[in-house]
Amino acid sequence: MFELLSYGDAGWGDEIFAGLAITMQLAIVTLPVGLLIGFVAAFASMSRHAGLRAIGFGYTTIMRGLPEILTLFVVYNGVGLLLNKLAVWWNPGGTNIEFSPFAAGVTALAMVFGAFAGEVLRGAFQSLDEGQMEAGRAIGMSPGKIFFRIRLPQVWRFALPGLGNLWINMLKDTALVSIIALDDLMRMTKVAVGVTKQPFTFYLLACLIYWVLCVLSEVVLAHMERRANRGIRRV
Amino acid sequence: MNPFYIMVEYWPRLLDGTLMTLKLTFLGALIAALFSPGLALIRANTGPVAQAPLRLYISFMRGTPILGQLFLIYYGSGQFRPFLQEWGLWSFFRDPFNCALLAFALNSTAYQTEILRGGIMGVARGEIEAAKAIGMTRPQILRRVTFPHAYRIAWPALGNEIILLMKASALASVVTVFDIMGRTRQIFSRTFDFSIYLWAALIYLCITAIFVLLWRQGETRLSRHIGPRSTGRSILSPPEGPKP
Numbered sequence: 001m002f003e004l005l006s007y008g009d010a011g012w013g014d015e016i017f018a019g020l021a022i023t024m025q026l027a028i029v030t031l032p033v034g035l036l037i038g039f040v041a042a043f044a045s046m047s048r049h050a051g052l053r054a055i056g057f058g059y060t061t062i063m064r065g066l067p068e069i070l071t072l073f074v075v076y077n078g079v080g081l082l083l084n085k086l087a088v089w090w091n092p093g094g095t096n097i098e099f100s101p102f103a104a105g106v107t108a109l110a111m112v113f114g115a116f117a118g119e120v121l122r123g124a125f126q127s128l129d130e131g132q133m134e135a136g137r138a139i140g141m142s143p144g145k146i147f148f149r150i151r152l153p154q155v156w157r158f159a160l161p162g163l164g165n166l167w168i169n170m171l172k173d174t175a176l177v178s179i180i181a182l183d184d185l186m187r188m189t190k191v192a193v194g195v196t197k198q199p200f201t202f203y204l205l206a207c208l209i210y211w212v213l214c215v216l217s218e219v220v221l222a223h224m225e226r227r228a229n230r231g232i233r234r235v
Numbered sequence: 236m237n238p239f240y241i242m243v244e245y246w247p248r249l250l251d252g253t254l255m256t257l258k259l260t261f262l263g264a265l266i267a268a269l270f271s272p273g274l275a276l277i278r279a280n281t282g283p284v285a286q287a288p289l290r291l292y293i294s295f296m297r298g299t300p301i302l303g304q305l306f307l308i309y310y311g312s313g314q315f316r317p318f319l320q321e322w323g324l325w326s327f328f329r330d331p332f333n334c335a336l337l338a339f340a341l342n343s344t345a346y347q348t349e350i351l352r353g354g355i356m357g358v359a360r361g362e363i364e365a366a367k368a369i370g371m372t373r374p375q376i377l378r379r380v381t382f383p384h385a386y387r388i389a390w391p392a393l394g395n396e397i398i399l400l401m402k403a404s405a406l407a408s409v410v411t412v413f414d415i416m417g418r419t420r421q422i423f424s425r426t427f428d429f430s431i432y433l434w435a436a437l438i439y440l441c442i443t444a445i446f447v448l449l450w451r452q453g454e455t456r457l458s459r460h461i462g463p464r465s466t467g468r469s470i471l472s473p474p475e476g477p478k479p
Contacts, residue, residue, distance in 0.1 A: 065398075065443040066436055067405035070416060074432045081429055168298075175300035179409055186302065193310065200311035207299040207307060214298035 012192040012202070019188030020209060026102065026174045026184060030109040031167065037114025042121035056118065063115030068173050071112055076104040076180050105177035113170050120162035124155040157228045164221035168214050175210070185209060238430035245422050245431070252418030253438055259332075259414060260401040263339035267347045272382065274344065275351035289348075296345035301403050304342060309334035309410045335407035339400060346396050354389030355381060387457045394450040398443055405439075415439065 045056030063071070080099040128151060136146040178187035189206040193199045242249075277286055278293075296304070312319060312328035319325040327333050358381055366376045386393075408417035419435040422428075 062436075062440060065402075065440050067402040067416065067439060069405045069408070070419075070432065070435060070439065073416075073420070074436070077423065078429055078432065172298075172300040175302045176406075178302075186300070186306075190306075198314055200307065200314035203303060203307040203311050207295070207303040210300055210303060211295060211298040215294070 012188075012196070015188050015192060016185065016202075016205070016209075019183055019185040022102075022183055023171075023174050023185040026105055026109070026177060026182075027167075027171050030106050030113060030170060030174075033106060033110035034113030034117060034166075034170065035163075037110055038117025038121050041114055041118025042125060045118065045122055046125060060115045060118045063112060064119075068108070068112050069176050069179065072104065072108040072176055072180065075108040075111070076101065079104065079107065101177060101180045101182035104180060105174070105182055109170055109173055109177075112173065113166055116166050116169075117163060120159050120166065121155065123162070124158035125151065127158055128154055157232075160221070160225050160228050164217070164225070167221070168217050171213055171217065172210060238428075238433070241422070241426060241428045241431055242434055245418075248418045248422060249415065249434065249438065252413055252415040253442070255412065255417075256401065256404055256414040256442070259336060259339060259404040259407055259412070260397065262336055263343055263400055263404070264347075264397045266336075266340035267343035270344045271347035271351050274348040275355055275385075276377075278348060278352040279355040293345040293349060296342050297349075301338065301342055302406055302409065305335060305338040305406055305410060308338050331407070331410040331412050335404070335410060335412050339404060339407075342403070343396065343400050346399075347393065350389050350392045350396060351385060353392070354385035354387075357388045358384045383457075390450075390454050390457060394447070394454075397450075398446060401442060401446070402439070 041056050041060055043056075044052045045060065047053050047056065076099065083099050132150050132154075133146055136150050141149070174184060175186040178184050178190065181187070185206055189202045192202045196202065274289060277289055308328070309331060312334070316325060319328055362380055362384065363376060366380045371379065404414060405416035407414050408420060411417070413421070415435050415438055419431050422431045
């Protein structure tokens with residue numbers, strides 16, 4: 001049992017650890033991209049222009065209604081096709097461009113994360129006290145300064161619980177990239193299962209690793225929430 | 236290529252897949268709905284030691300990918316094949332549909348239990364005390380006071396959970412169940428016509444939209460005693476907050 005999980009040639013410890021590293025890389029690269037999309041979606045849906053609002057609303061509604069795996073396949077196959085068409089148009093007779101599974105995974109996960117984050121951030125921006133922005137203007141702060149010194153720090157506080165949930169969901173959704181042949185934790189587990197013929201042991205191990213990651217995230221997020229709320233009086 | 240052409244040729248398969256998605260979602264949500272009230276009562280009313288196993292189960296279901304849970308049941312059961320065959324359970328676990336349904340039901344039970352626990356704890360103490368005062372028995376209180384109100388409180392969140400389950404049911408395609416996603420991948424692998432994915436997206440969005448409308452009807456019905464002032468907030472409406 002334990003030699004199966006050992007590190008080195010005999011065991012699968014190193015392979016699974018390598019898969020875990022890919023999973024973590026994927027999640028950590030996706031987070032800033034997803035947050036960026038989230039901010040853009042939030043600003044679009046709070047915009048003064050009806051057209052931008054419609055785009056923001058349409059994007060968040062559609063992306064939240066689609067299964068993540070469908071989004072992943074649309075991105076992986078669709079963007080791949082698009083890139084190849086562009087490549088042929090740019091350089092006829094050139095080689096095929098491979099859209100890497102990692103890039104597809106980051107794109108799809110960030111699009112989903114961004115759609116949900118857009119709603120969380122919009123809610124956070126809309127629950128700010130309008131009087132504080134007026135106070136900022138009254139003492140002559142520029143719009144940029146108001147944004148960075150008054151709005152953003154408080155949006156962080158309001159949005160953190162929602163964004164924390166999204167992070168945990170995204171961490172779990174990274175398992176989907178194993179389907180498009182990216183060697184993440186789930187896929188390395190599948191490889192180990194194929195050789196050892198012990199599916200229950202290894203899938204249970206993979207689930208336990210995801211579980212540990214999620215519980216750890218919850219602990220860190222609770223700490224961050226306490227820190228974000230440190231200046232606030234408790235009722 | 237004309238995107239309508241592929242629909243003309245393959246619509247029976249997609250319809251078949253749609254029925255499979257609906258079947259998986261409906262049965263999964265229903266099985267979870269049968270177990271969650273009892274479990275939610277345990278979560279709401281017992282001490283930390285008594286509910287420790289339940290909390291562990293809920294934490295596991297919420298902290299691991301559904302794909303992992305699905306693989307654990309579908310592929311993992313193979314490790315216990317002789318044992319399962321002895322008990323006559325192997326024919327159940329050999330079928331991908333059964334395994335997917337089991338995984339979704341187990342997953343949704345955990346989420347629905349937590350949602351319903353919130354509802355039960357949201358029922359005002361005074362209501363229970365009033366029911367006791369007029370001499371209702373404990374089962375009567377549960378049936379006539381606690382659960383009707385708890386479901387009213389939990390209704391929007393339960394709707395969200397069912398939509399999440401419907402989205403998660405697309406994972407069943409990975410273990411060769413031919414739901415919408417499974418049919419779509421099958422058709423794409425034959426035709427390499429990308430528009431089939433967009434048709435699939437449209438079908439999923441339509442199912443969600445119809446479900447939201449039906450669920451809102453249910454919400455209005457559950458709160459009809461509150462009178463015309465209740466607006467019946469949609470489960471998809473944005474979080475409340477002052478306008479900027």
